[in-house]
Amino acid sequence: MMLQQTQVPRVVPRWRRFLDRFPTVAACALAPAAEVIDEWSGLGYNRRAVHLHRLAISVVDDHEGRFPDTLADLLALPGIGPYTARAVRVFAFERPDGVLDTNVARILARTSARSLAPREAQRLADDNVGDDPWAWNQAMLDVGARFCVAGTPNCDGCPLRVVCGWAGAGRPDPDPALGSAAVSGRQSRFEGSDRQGRGRLVKALAAGPVGDAELAAAMGWPDDADRARRVAATVVADGLAVSTGEGLALPGQATDEPR
Numbered sequence: 001m002m003l004q005q006t007q008v009p010r011v012v013p014r015w016r017r018f019l020d021r022f023p024t025v026a027a028c029a030l031a032p033a034a035e036v037i038d039e040w041s042g043l044g045y046n047r048r049a050v051h052l053h054r055l056a057i058s059v060v061d062d063h064e065g066r067f068p069d070t071l072a073d074l075l076a077l078p079g080i081g082p083y084t085a086r087a088v089r090v091f092a093f094e095r096p097d098g099v100l101d102t103n104v105a106r107i108l109a110r111t112s113a114r115s116l117a118p119r120e121a122q123r124l125a126d127d128n129v130g131d132d133p134w135a136w137n138q139a140m141l142d143v144g145a146r147f148c149v150a151g152t153p154n155c156d157g158c159p160l161r162v163v164c165g166w167a168g169a170g171r172p173d174p175d176p177a178l179g180s181a182a183v184s185g186r187q188s189r190f191e192g193s194d195r196q197g198r199g200r201l202v203k204a205l206a207a208g209p210v211g212d213a214e215l216a217a218a219m220g221w222p223d224d225a226d227r228a229r230r231v232a233a234t235v236v237a238d239g240l241a242v243s244t245g246e247g248l249a250l251p252g253q254a255t256d257e258p259r
């Protein structure tokens with residue numbers, strides 16, 4: 001879940017720290033949501049922390065503390081979409097799925113020499129895993145990182161060069177990966193965004209409740225109380241904060257909040 005929208009080098013140290021603090025699903029489920037959000041703070045997209053906490057509670061309450069391995073059961077967990085469900089199935093349970101992340105989707109579009117619709121891309125990935133899905137998915141991630149990169153691909157030496165339709169045709173414009181299913185575009189600018197204000201607010205809340213009058217300053221918009229109120233409302237709606245009557249607090253931080 002950390003890798004859903006954050007790059008590997010940023011995730012690794014935080015993932016280790018997270019596991020030190022919550023070494024088991026049960027430990028995460030038993031912790032107040034405020035602690036999980038606090039540990040997540042700085043990774044971005046803090047909603048994922050709320051989902052992860054709810055997921056841990058669901059795994060403990062509904063699955064006797066063990067992750068389910070069917071696609072349907074995994075997709076029913078909070079914060080788990082098709083990508084994460086298949087990643088868990090493949091890398092934890094070695095089930096025969098194709099994990100369609102942005103790198104794999106780019107390779108499939110380029111080797112097919114055309115943009116792919118979502119179902120088509122997923123079916124192509126699932127159909128190609130062969131009898132060692134774990135290794136196939138790892139290999140695809142490596143090819144995406146080392147050869148079939150987002151900008152100019154490094155086709156010389158790429159192990160898929162002989163079967164690649166786009167490279168075989170001389171890489172004509174446009175790049176079939178552009179606009180193909182599951183291939184992400186550029187992330188919107190963070191500086192000055194609502195996302196930045198949300199991150200600042202969660203960080204401030206980790207230190208303690210924030211009063212209504214302090215919200216705008218805490219979010220970095222001291223002269224724009226309207227924007228602060230509007231964005232703070234989305235933080236509450238996402239379950240990242242609760243109203244104390246005088247301001248906001250992390251869920252579970254306020255004295256008698258249930259987990």
Ligand code: SF4
Pocket residue numbers: 107110111147148149153154155158159160161164165166167
């Ligand atoms: S040959 Fe080039 S375009 Fe085709 S998969 Fe390899 S790196 Fe990507």
